[in-house]
Amino acid sequence: MSEDQDWNKKSVKILAKKEGNTKCADCGEPDPQWASSTLGVFLCVTCCGIHRNLQDISKVKSLSMAKWEEDQIEYLQKHGNNAAKAIYEAYVPVYHYRPTHLDCHVLREQWIRAKYERKEFTKKESSDGLHNGVKEGILFKRGRDNGQYFARKFVLTLLDGTLKYFIKADAKEPKAVIKVDTINATFQPEKMKHTHGLQITYVKDNRTRNIFVYHNDGQVIVSWFNAIRAVQFHYMKVAFPIASDKEILNRLPRNFLKEGYMEKTGPKPTDAFKKRWFTLDGRRLMYFKDPLDAFAKGEVFLGSSENGYQVKPETISSTQGSLWNYGISISTPERTYLFACESETDRENWLSVFKKVISLPMNIREYAVEAKFKHRT
The missing domain is CATH 1.10.220.150 (Arf GTPase activating protein)
Structure with a gap:
């Protein structure tokens, strides 16, 4: 040289x-x-x-x-x-x-x-993906029961803060109307086995629902993701006028804190352990029989340690029917939940995330969610 x-x-x-x-x-x-x-x-x-x-x-x-x-x-x-x-x-x-x-x-x-x-951000006229406050288009949505993907028309509307989807492009009545303030949207290429796979999670009647969509064009699916964020942001600016932009941004679609398999047992000593897929979204710990299930089989609310929530490692005996021995207990004011992890490393990872969540004080909105959980149980 x-x-x-x-x-x-x-x-x-x-x-x-x-x-x-x-x-x-x-x-x-x-x-x-x-x-x-x-x-x-x-x-x-x-x-x-x-x-x-x-x-x-x-x-x-x-x-x-x-x-x-x-x-x-x-x-x-x-x-x-x-x-x-x-x-x-x-x-x-x-x-x-x-x-x-x-x-x-x-x-x-x-x-x-x-x-x-595309140089989208070099001029002030940066687009939010909406045309006169509306975004409309076709996405491929996974069927709830058969697992196949079908073309569905989606309409996102700023004025009423909703995301709707229709079975047919010319259908007059939507199959579902989703309030944007309950939506979380996360890209899930590995779980969905599609590079453009997007999971849309929302809450209806205090029950979590998942829909899985994709589009073959990466620009299209990412534009939907950011359009959902845009509508949420504008909606929350109106709903919470004194909140700062930073506070609102923290409520927009975000990655799940952690996902993976654990075993779970029921409240009775005789209840058997069952393998479930767990998703931690903020303070909501949801569990599913399959990672792509539309509905959670159950949910646990993780409040703050200052309000009586506790997380700690547990020893699980072989007589309890669990295939995995690395236990975790989550204690809420109502009951204690027992889970089992496959390895010590897996347990430490889950414990670390759980402890971080309960170490944070709850905000007003989270107290409202907690109240709904208590009412449901």
Whole structure:
């Protein structure tokens, strides 16, 4: 390697340590090892892979293995992550989801394409995906009983804060009317075995319902996701006028805190343990016979430790009929629930999340949810 090339590589690595460049420009993953010589941004390996598909826009190179020319280094020096964000993220709507390195591929890809390819956020007229307060289109929805996906018309309306879906495109009456303030939407490519799979969870009559949808076009499914966030944000701004944007953003669709299998027993000593799929969404711990079930078989509300909720490890004897021996008990003011995990590591992971939840004080809305749980039991 020539002295010039050696110096150029050192220069690039010095630039990667400048403020703003120490994390991926698109997902925030620390210590990016790639850069775009045409956009002037530093990237992680995953986002770099997405940039490779923007061949007319972004030319990516390794910081350590590629040959860097002086003019490319000067370009990186003049630009960098902070300067690029000032241009390409200038007008990102407050409700628009900004993916992290923990998010799925379709969210990250569409975020990158929206920024650099479509340049959606370079002007104030950033779209929320709604036309005159309405978004309408076809999504493929999983049947509740047969597991097959069928085309269904969905209509999202800002004025009344609802998401409706219709069995047929010309149907006059919707199959379901969902209030947006009860919705959580999370991408579930692994669980649904579809790269664009979106799980929409909502509460009706204090009972949780899941619907699973996808669209073959990644831009379309992500636009629905952000449109739901937009309607929720506007709806809650009206419902809670004194709440800050940050407080409202915390209530918008978010990833589940944890999902996975545990065994659960009933309230009677003679009740057998049964394997169930558990989903922790905020303070609602739901359990299902199958991960893609439409309805939860049951739910446990996780309140705050200052209100009498407790979580602790338990030893489960072989006489209790559990195949798994690593127990967890959740005590509420009404009863104690007993669960079993497959391994010590699994139990520690669940305990860590449960303890974090109950360590937080409850807000007014959560007290209302708790009251409904107590009334139901």
